[in-house]
Amino acid sequence: MRRFIALFFLALALAVIVWEALGYFEYGDWSLIVFGEIAFRLFPEWLNTAQAVIQRYVSAWLWDPAIQTFLLWPAWPILSGLGLLLMLPGRRRR
Structure with missing residues (x-):
């Protein structure tokens, strides 16, 4: 199951890269998808609820510089990193 989820994240990362490349070829401008x-x-509801809960009950500084910065990063490195992290523990040993 972990391997399937890892491959799903890697496929999403590849899809995001392809989407960005298609936008470049169509408009001549490379715009990153964050x-x-x-x-x-x-x-959309979950993201707004998570922001309210984290700012109110956990800590406001955790949302504003930490999670907000993470949400502004390009999507493909995050998705591929998650996929690779999930893939490593699921490797088969020979």
């Missing part, structure tokens, strides 16, 4: 944009499009 991770927060994907998260907001997939789970």
Whole structure:
């Protein structure tokens, strides 16, 4: 199961890179897709709720510089990093 999820994240990262490249070829401008944009499009209520809960009950500094910075990073390195992290423990030994 872990290997399937890892491959899913790697496929998403590849899809994001292809989407960015298609935008470059169509418009002549390479614009990065940030991770927060994907998260907001997939789970808009969850992202707003997570922000409110973290700022109110955990700590405001955790959301504003830490998580917000993470959400502004390009999506493909985050997705591929998650995929690789999940792939490593699931490696088969010979």
